[in-house]
Amino acid sequence: MAKELEPSRDGRKRKIRYAMLVDLRRCVGCQSCSVACKSENEVPLGKFRTWVKVIEKGRYPDVSRHFLPSFCNNCAKPICNRNCPVKATYVRDDGIVMVNMHRCIGCMYCMASCPYDVRYINPLRKIVQKCDWCAHRLDAGLLPACVETCLGRALIFGDINDPNSEISQLMSTNPVVTLKPALDTQPHVFYIGAxxxxxxxTKGIDIDHVHFHEPY
Amino acid sequence: MDVGSQVTVLYNAPHLMPFQLPIAQYFYFTGLSAGSFVISVIAVLGGKVEYKPLGRIGAILAPLCLVLAPLNLLVDMTQPLRAWHLMTYLPGYVNFKSPITYGVILLTVYPISATIYAYFVYSNNHKMSKFFAIIGIPLAIAVHGYTGFILALGKGRALWNTSLMPTLFIVSAMVSGIALMIIMAIVRNVFLMKNATAEERQKDAKLIHGLGGFLGAAIITDMFLLFNAVLVILTSSKEAFEAAHLLLWGKFSMEFIGIEIVLGSLIPLFIVYYPKTKNSFKWLTFASLLTMIGIFAMRFTVVVGGQSVPLH
Structure with missing residues (x-):
């Protein structure tokens, strides 16, 4: 696995662009990605970098249950990066949007502007954190913890600029969608069968009674 | 059968609402500052002797409110000791694309200019006070307009992401600024003009009644912009409609319709234009207080209501 992610294996210089493909035909909604992420990244109680939204729909007997594993989309045009006043949020060459924990001032503007609600305040470190596709593991030649642990192999991670990677082949041969494409943030988490x-x-909730932990 | 109505969310993990009451308060205080500064400048540039007290009141209110405003931001930040990171003004350390950076530069320059302006207004230096008035007007408008950009560039929130937001914020700043000026001018007239002649007091009262007319005009403009905003979000996207639902007949209808529109706009509008009440100090004070409460409700509904539509 590690070798697959190395840059320019064929000798030519090529820019890596990491992406995540979620094959929902294989997802069973076990939440083990959430657990692996919490364990790997020491995500505090009550906060999640990765979680699986679960819905049920239909009327008996025509019912079904659907999952939506949720990560930071590591957008190609991240609004959080544009709005961060102190350059705490930055984009790596391989497309991963990172938060520099030593620069973040906790103004929470990135959280307010993110259209996907993936950022949170770490109550212990008092800074903003989010899913970075386990950049530290990628640098060590490993896959993200959620991908490694996914029991149905529903999560496929790789370089979309490499035509031979599994993710490129799957994305070329399957219909894929992203969340909120109209906002032109160009998210790089793709879904098959979402x-x-x-x-x-806004579906399936009573918008007047959603709990946002308001202090007032 | 509408399958959509049969959907139940079993599990989801929403995060904490990022902008809360301190941010609304910050917008409110910068609005008060910008509004009273603009009125003061209009009075100073108008040049007539009887306008002078208005110029003085505004000149002192503007820097005062602007001292209170950024304190709210410090309280809201999770790393207040790193606030100096914003003020290095070095391209490698500060992101000049971010509206917060525009704000930091404006919040540095504007209070200095407003304080110098206040000094010259109080030392009766007409030439210099006019000079700093002209410099200060774009700064005062920008210092509140940029807060509109902070919300407008929050792309994920349908209620904020409109080009109307900066204009709406500037106009509502004028509304609250004029209301604060009226209250202060009435306090001055009633308590601080004991030694003045009856004629002087009458002149001052006339000026305050003129401000009442100004307040009415600003409220009408504000309501027109709000009407535009609501009409558009009712018909644009799903999230925008949900935001309109929250404001008009949902969770925030009490704050929006009740306090902002009825108490904070319609009733003061009636008071400042109805012949029997428009010349009474008591009614004008009441109208101004209601307006200030209404504008605070507006800040609150825009900031908190805008984030009350779930994103995931």
Whole structure:
């Protein structure tokens, strides 16, 4: 696995662009990606970098359950990066959007502007954190913890600029969608077989009684 | 059968709402500052002797409110000791694309200019006070307009992401600024003009009644912009409609319709234009207080209501 992710294996210089493909035909909604992520990244209680949204729809007997594993989309045009006033958020050459924990001032503007609600305040470190596709593991030649642990192999991670990678081949041969493409953030988490109702944030909830942990 | 109505969310993990009451308060205080500064400048540039007290009141209110405003931001930051990271002004350390950076530069320059302006207004130096008034007007408008950009560039929130937001914020700043000026001018007239002649007091009262008319005009403009904003979000996207639902008949309808529109706009509008109440100091004070409460409700509904539509 490690060798597959190395740059320019064929000798030519090529820019890596990492992406995640979620094959929902294989997802069973076990939440082990959430658990692996919490363990790997020491995500505090009550916060999640990765989670699986679960919905049920239909009327008996025509019912179904759908999952939406959620990560930071590591957008190609990240609005959080544009809005961060102190350059704490930056984009790596391989497309991963990172937060520099030594520069973050905790103004929370990135959280307010992110259209996917993937950022959180770490209550212990008092800075903003988010999923970075386990950049430290990638640098060590490993796969992200969620990908490594996914029991149905629903998560496929790799370089979309490499035509021979599994993710490139799957994306070329399957219909894929992203979350909120109209916002032109160019998200790089792709879904095969995602349910429209699961992707719609306003479906299936009573908007007047959503709990946002307001202090007032 | 509409399958959509049969959807139940079993599990989701929403995160904490990032901008809360301190941010709304910050917007409110910068609005007060910018509004009273602009009125003061209009009075100074108008040049008439009887306008002078208005120029003085505004000149002192503007820097005062601007001292209170950024304190809210410090309280809200999770790393307040790193606030100096914003003020290095070095391209490698500060992101000049971010509206917060525009704000940091404006919040540095504007209070200095407003303080110098206040000094010259109080030392009766007409030439210099006019000079700093002209410098200060774009700064005062920018210092509040940029807060509109902070929200407008928050791309994920349908209620914020409109080009109307900076204009709406500037106009509502004028509304709250004029209301604060009216209250202060009335306090001055009633308590601080004991030695003045009856004629002087009458002149001052006339000026305050003129400000009442100004307040009415600003409220009408503000309501027109709000009407535009609501009409558009009702018909644009799903998230925008949900935001409109929250404001008009949902969770925030009490704050928006009740406090902002009825208490904070319609009732003061009636008071400042109804012949029997428009010349009464008591009614004008009441109208101004209601307006200030209404504008605070507006800040609150825009900031907190805008984030109350789930994103995931």
């Amino acid at each position: 349910d429209a109702d699961a992707m719609d944030p």
